[in-house]
Amino acid sequence: MDRKNVWKTYTPAQKAELDQVNERYKACLDAGKTERECVAITVEEAKKAGYVSLAEAKAPLKAGDKIYAVCMDKSIVLFQIGRQPLEKGMNILGAHIDSPRIDVKQNPLYESDEFAYLDTHYYGGIKKYQWLTIPLALHGVVAKKDGTVINVSIGEKDDDPVFVISDLLVHLAAKQMEQKASAVIEGEKLDLILASCPLEEAEGLDKEEKDAVKANVVKILKESYNIEEEDFVSAELEIVPAGKARDCGIDRSMILAYGQDDRVCGFTSLFAMLDADVPERTACCILVDKEEIGSVGATGMQSRFFENVVAELIAMESGESELKVRRALQNSKMLSSDVSAAYDPMFADAFEKRSSAFFGKGLVFNKFTGSRGKNGSNDANAEYLAQIRRAMDEEQVAYQFAELGKVDVGGGGTIAYIMANYGMEVIDSGVPVLSMHAPWETTSKADVYEAYKGYLAFLKNM
Structure with a gap:
């Protein structure tokens, strides 16, 4: 028919x-x-x-x-x-x-070689490689022990920062390119890059402190959102593509979102x-x-x-x-x-x-x-x-x-x-x-x- x-x-x-x-x-x-x-x-x-x-x-x-x-x-x-x-x-x-999306784990914040990351767990059926190198936003709620619930939305406004999950540059990716699509990126490597700037010692950082970038993130979270690191335990944060729904096609006949x-x-x-x-x-x-x-x-x-x-x-x-x-x-x-x-x-x-x-x-x-x-x-x-x-x-x-x-x-x-x-x-x-x-x-x-x-x-x- x-x-x-x-x-x-x-x-x-x-x-x-x-x-x-x-x-x-x-x-x-x-x-x-x-x-x-x-x-x-x-x-x-x-x-x-x-x-x-x-x-x-x-x-x-x-x-x-x-x-x-x-x-x-x-x-x-x-x-x-x-x-x-x-x-x-x-x-x-x-x-x-x-x-389908990527969720933030309950003990997510860590530093590795002066990058601060959020540890993640993907939700639903996704092709993991599709989520690399695109602008990402962070949405959800953080529930504090006093009963306060803080709504989070970072990455959608024009003046917001966005986030990203990195990929290996093509010049070094010969081995990666031989992998099956399902194995190009492992689930445990879908971690969100959160920051790269360390907290200055003058701002109270212990000289023995190794995770200065993480410490800076903790400071920003406290000052901007009144969120402590421990509050991640009672949070539901979702990583989604940043950006608005758009007309698609020169004839504007479709929607991309x-x-x-x-x-x-x-x-x-x-x-x-x-x-x-x-x-x-x-x-x-x-x-x-x-x-x-x-x-x-x-x-x-x-x-x-x-x-x-x-x-x-x-x-x-x-x-x-x-x-x-x-x-x-x-x-x-x-x-x-x-x-x-x-x-x-x-x-x-x-x-x-x-x-x-x-x-x-x-x-x-x-x-x-x-x-x-x-x-x-x-x-x-x-x-x-x-x-x-x-x-x-x-x-x-x-x-x-x-x-x-x-x-x-x-x-x-x-x-x-x-x-x-x-x-x-x-x-x-x-x-x-x-x-x-x-x-x-x-x-x-x-x-x-x-x-x-x-x-x-x-x-x-x-």
Whole structure:
């Protein structure tokens, strides 16, 4: 089935709306480079749209009520109560807001030959060599013993310093160039260069002190951020590419940015949720952490956070009932919104062209993901696919169906199989991405726009 390039179909009015959606999206990418920052953006935007926190919501719930709940500042769920009772099910948009990156360890600061470094541990599936010699920023929080939490963001402002992980110069790299790509740089060598200037003796440095550069870093941290070296133990600091989302291509048809897996689905789902009218069935948007490492932990999709919030809403609507909670979950329908691999002509051998996702052809649906023999996959039902097709066609959404590369080449996973455990209908959907999991990923503005339209259509028509 051949799908048209949707750029050829847009009216001037649609192009104007496309630009508005993508500018809104780029602004969120710039402000949300970590899961905590994404949650903060979501709370701010939700409040503007009339949402209240679960703690502030009042019983009994009625159609149109807007409620959000946050888990440890890293995951969030939003609900707009529909006209039907919750036990009839919800229309759920689910995406993850964590992205591959490099994390700072808990005892990270050290000096080696008059360089100060931060020791690191990479997070999620990355090609390690891609993170060498590019400008990097430091984002996160430092929690002090007195309960103070210090927000850290260094490397994004024009007058901020940036950081870097060094690479071996090509003149001395004959042995390195013989290595497999996975071994070009070891994980333990992905340490961030923090400083190279020593603390002067006149500033109180002991003459026997060997780590003068480290001492200078400690001094700067104390003076500028009120952070002690010991505070790294209770910190969550993430190393991400420095710089803003940019228009890509001379025609400005694409976006180049960090973290589009899966914030392109997360933010378009959020926009659809905030812009949706009062639904027939309760609308829900889930933005979760830890998908890149298996959806584990209290803030991942495998936790009971979402289920617990649904139980709270059922209690507020009609009284506590475990059975109604189970019915609400089982009767729900979900788009597990995660990115898909865009067909790349430069690496055509990795793709089966008839089953690939293409730039400019709209929102992608994956009946199944997993790897090879559909291992680890949710395999959506044919009847549900038919409902999805109807909902998209009614709102004139451009969409396509795809798989993640050739059958025996690789594969990937999403949160779909976790939510399917409740017995609800789930299908993977998302935006095609070039260079997925690289420090800078590329998307088509047309696909971002069609994803937003598709998520609105799902909330309205399912």
